[in-house]
Amino acid sequence: MLPITLITLTLITLTIPSSSSQSTADVCIIGSGISGSSVAHFLRQYSPTPISQIRIFERHTVVGGRMATVTIAGETFEAGGTILHPKNYHALNFTHMLGLKVNGPSASESSMSLGIWDGDKFLFKTIDFDSKNQIVQYFVSLANSIRMLFRYGVSLLKMNNFVEVTVDNFLKYYESKESRPVFSNVEDMLKWADLYNLTTQTLEEELVGLKFSPLLIEELITVITRINYGQSVKISGLAGAVSLAGSGGDLWSVEGGNWQMAAGLINRSDVTLHLQEEISSVTNAGGFYELNSTNGNSYTCQITVVATPLDELDIQFTPEIYIPERKLQHTYTTFVRGLLNPAYFGLNAVSDLPELVGTIESSELPFTCVSVLKEHAANDFTYKLFSRQSLTDALLDQIFSIRNETIRINWGAYPHYHAPEEFAPFILDDKHLYYVNAFENAASTIETGAVAAENIARLILSRLSGQQPSRSYGLKSSTSDSNLQHPEL
Numbered sequence: 001m002l003p004i005t006l007i008t009l010t011l012i013t014l015t016i017p018s019s020s021s022q023s024t025a026d027v028c029i030i031g032s033g034i035s036g037s038s039v040a041h042f043l044r045q046y047s048p049t050p051i052s053q054i055r056i057f058e059r060h061t062v063v064g065g066r067m068a069t070v071t072i073a074g075e076t077f078e079a080g081g082t083i084l085h086p087k088n089y090h091a092l093n094f095t096h097m098l099g100l101k102v103n104g105p106s107a108s109e110s111s112m113s114l115g116i117w118d119g120d121k122f123l124f125k126t127i128d129f130d131s132k133n134q135i136v137q138y139f140v141s142l143a144n145s146i147r148m149l150f151r152y153g154v155s156l157l158k159m160n161n162f163v164e165v166t167v168d169n170f171l172k173y174y175e176s177k178e179s180r181p182v183f184s185n186v187e188d189m190l191k192w193a194d195l196y197n198l199t200t201q202t203l204e205e206e207l208v209g210l211k212f213s214p215l216l217i218e219e220l221i222t223v224i225t226r227i228n229y230g231q232s233v234k235i236s237g238l239a240g241a242v243s244l245a246g247s248g249g250d251l252w253s254v255e256g257g258n259w260q261m262a263a264g265l266i267n268r269s270d271v272t273l274h275l276q277e278e279i280s281s282v283t284n285a286g287g288f289y290e291l292n293s294t295n296g297n298s299y300t301c302q303i304t305v306v307a308t309p310l311d312e313l314d315i316q317f318t319p320e321i322y323i324p325e326r327k328l329q330h331t332y333t334t335f336v337r338g339l340l341n342p343a344y345f346g347l348n349a350v351s352d353l354p355e356l357v358g359t360i361e362s363s364e365l366p367f368t369c370v371s372v373l374k375e376h377a378a379n380d381f382t383y384k385l386f387s388r389q390s391l392t393d394a395l396l397d398q399i400f401s402i403r404n405e406t407i408r409i410n411w412g413a414y415p416h417y418h419a420p421e422e423f424a425p426f427i428l429d430d431k432h433l434y435y436v437n438a439f440e441n442a443a444s445t446i447e448t449g450a451v452a453a454e455n456i457a458r459l460i461l462s463r464l465s466g467q468q469p470s471r472s473y474g475l476k477s478s479t480s481d482s483n484l485q486h487p488e489l
């Protein structure tokens with residue numbers, strides 16, 4: 001065995017292109033989404049002695065990953081990660097630091113009418129009264145709140161409280177670095193912020209325990225989890241709380257597309273970006289990692305960061321790595337420019353249709369939601385549909401009376417959530433192979449990607465400083481594993 005290994009290694013060394021053999025890339029990051037770009041940003045921000053080189057590998061032609069836009073008849077819309085919470089502080093900071101513009105919810109979005117569809121009839125509809133007058137808008141929204149209270153009772157008020165407590169706990173991740181530990185595993189990171197218990201029960205179990213009304217859980221809350229995660233209330237309590245937080249007010253996005261955050265962070269972090277470079281193998285070659293791409297290129301680096309979910313990828317790791325099996329929830333996003341068919345919903349006029357049609361859990365329903373993105377003219381709208389399966393042309397022709405343009409995207413969108421959740425490690429070997437997206441089992445959002453990335457950047461620097469004790473990063477340890485201790489400096 002040994003001689004063969006040596007020969008293989010020699011051959012690999014000889015085949016490394018001159019560009020990569022001349023200088024060793026200190027950090028290689030696989031994935032240019034918010035996680036990968038944030039790792040690069042925080043490494044540059046926190047490292048007192050700059051890391052000599054950061055490479056980011058992206059298999060596609062553009063950066064941003066699940067933050068992407070589509071263009072329909074000249075108009076740009078978010079296709080993946082869309083809404084940001086007002087307390088998503090990393091995303092807010094990135095947006096301001098990069099000189100990007102915040103897109104607040106438009107008046108029409110904030111007063112978007114909602115209908116809950118069971119496949120046969122609307123179980124609940126909010127009043128839709130189109131007016132630019134703010135006083136009128138206020139009274140319409142008050143009337144809608146009262147209607148909701150009548151249907152769902154005081155549990156509705158408990159929903160806000162449940163979300164607020166979770167959001168407040170999450171805010172601990174923005175505390176100063178001096179008081180905030182570096183986490184070497186997801187469990188410790190969640191326990192420290194009092195969020196871990198929420199991953200041990202389903203949202204449904206959590207809410208039943210809090211005495212929420214069954215109707216509220218079956219209808220409104222199910223509608224929200226189906227919109228945000230394409231899944232039922234059987235997702236974990238934490239993913240559920242994050243999902244509910246994404247249905248509140250003052251939500252925002254980046255004008256022109258959220259992907260610009262990733263692009264901006266990469267631009268200002270002195271990164272060598274390799275587009276259309278798909279990494280197919282990562283080998284621990286003793287003291288450094290060798291990354292091979294499907295284009296036949298090899299790169300070496302002291303540290304490798306995986307910033308993409310590994311679940312559907314075919315990257316060969318040597319030695320092998322072990323992570324819990326995780327399924328991704330596929331969300332089919334269909335954009336249609338045209339006009340909904342009111343008859344499909346048992347109505348006479350398009351104007352009777354709510355701008356957001358949410359759905360309850362039923363195997364009969366072909367989509368999880370459909371919403372108006374833009375009204376171009378009386379009979380000309382752009383809509384977005386989410387579904388668990390691809391929507392056929394035949395089905396779309398029943399749902400729409402006019403269909404001028406259709407764009408379909410099949411996203412391996414986020415984890416299929418369970419309770420209790422099982423987490424992959426942040427450190428995939430006992431060396432310098434890191435996995436940001438282990439945190440996605442807690443919740444998958446743009447902000448959680450950035451929060452996990454910030455911790456990974458600190459973890460890298462902390463562990464590096466452990467090898468070079470003279471350097472101080474001022475980081476504290478939270479690990480109980482003696483091999484993975486971070487020095488208290």
Ligand SMILES: Cc1cc2nc3c(=O)[nH]c(=O)nc-3n(C[C@H](O)[C@H](O)[C@H](O)COP(=O)(O)OP(=O)(O)OC[C@H]3O[C@@H](n4cnc5c(N)ncnc54)[C@H](O)[C@@H]3O)c2cc1C
Pocket residue numbers: 030031032033034035036057058059060063064065066067079080081082083084277278279280307308309313315331333411412413414437444445446447449
């Ligand atoms: C339809 C949809 C709606 C969503 N809505 C919201 C929302 O409203 N708000 C919100 O906050 N979040 C939302 N999310 C979730 C959010 O978009 C993601 O959690 C987040 O963008 C993930 O970022 P990431 O960097 O971790 O992963 P990704 O964005 O997936 O980035 C990983 C990158 O790695 C690349 N890659 C993979 N394998 C390789 C390889 N072998 N070599 C090189 N490159 C590779 C991929 O091409 C990709 O660009 C939504 C997601 C989807 C799909």
